[in-house]
Amino acid sequence: MAPLQRSALVSLAIGLVLTAVLVLLFVTWGGIESFSQNTSTRLVLSALFVVAVVAVGVFGTPMKARRGPDSEVDERDLAILRRAPQVQLAAVMLTLAGWTIGLTEYYWEQGVIPIHWPYLMMWSALIAITLAQSLGVLIGYWRSGV
Amino acid sequence: MSGPAMRNNIRRLRFENGEMTQEELAHRAGCTRQTIIALEQGKYLPSLELAFRICSAFGAHVEEVFEFEQ
Numbered sequence: 001m002a003p004l005q006r007s008a009l010v011s012l013a014i015g016l017v018l019t020a021v022l023v024l025l026f027v028t029w030g031g032i033e034s035f036s037q038n039t040s041t042r043l044v045l046s047a048l049f050v051v052a053v054v055a056v057g058v059f060g061t062p063m064k065a066r067r068g069p070d071s072e073v074d075e076r077d078l079a080i081l082r083r084a085p086q087v088q089l090a091a092v093m094l095t096l097a098g099w100t101i102g103l104t105e106y107y108w109e110q111g112v113i114p115i116h117w118p119y120l121m122m123w124s125a126l127i128a129i130t131l132a133q134s135l136g137v138l139i140g141y142w143r144s145g146v
Numbered sequence: 147m148s149g150p151a152m153r154n155n156i157r158r159l160r161f162e163n164g165e166m167t168q169e170e171l172a173h174r175a176g177c178t179r180q181t182i183i184a185l186e187q188g189k190y191l192p193s194l195e196l197a198f199r200i201c202s203a204f205g206a207h208v209e210e211v212f213e214f215e216q
Contacts, residue, residue: 001180002178002180003178005180072178073178074176074177074178074181074196075177075181075192075193075195075196076177076178076180076181076184076190077178077181144184144189144190145184145187145189
């Protein structure tokens with residue numbers, strides 16, 4: 001297993017665990033009702049979202065691709081890494097399409113969408129784009145068959 | 147219509163050069179062992195720079211290592 005591949009696998013695992021923890025906290029702290037009405041819940045969850053996304057982004061796959069004398073990444077790894085944004089684009093488009101279609105259909109009669117939903121759309125899109133980078137790298141290695 | 151294809155003799159040249167391991171070749175050429183595996187399996191086309199570094203590791207000319215098929 002290539003170093004970048006191992007790094008992507010670890011990043012994806014950490015990202016999935018952090019996502020599960022955040023969703024669990026969101027649910028146990030009262031779900032959408034609490035998020036909508038309680039400012040402190042909203043701020044704490046938002047801060048945790050930022051920390052999780054930054055942690056995966058900073059310590060995750062892209063930083064392993066730094067070139068240098070000690071780099072374990074070569075041109076093939078970088079080529080795979082450069083193609084990963086295709087998966088990120090698809091992940092974000094699917095996430096936003098899912099949210100938009102779901103919310104629009106659900107609130108069609110009211111004609112308006114409650115203000116807290118765009119917040120959650122943004123966080124879920126950020127999570128999707130972060131996880132999809134590692135996923136894109138893993139797909140790249142899987143397709144290259146080595 | 148099929149496009150141009152590249153073949154290489156890396157596996158044969160490794161064995162002709164004292165049964166050089168993939169790891170050793172990767173170290174000499176400045177790439178990962180996985181890239182050498184991908185090259186030997188014909189699943190990756192190297193850049194010119196890497197191709198020349200591999201040739202240099204074998205002390206061979208490019209045409210001895212890589213073959214171009216129309």
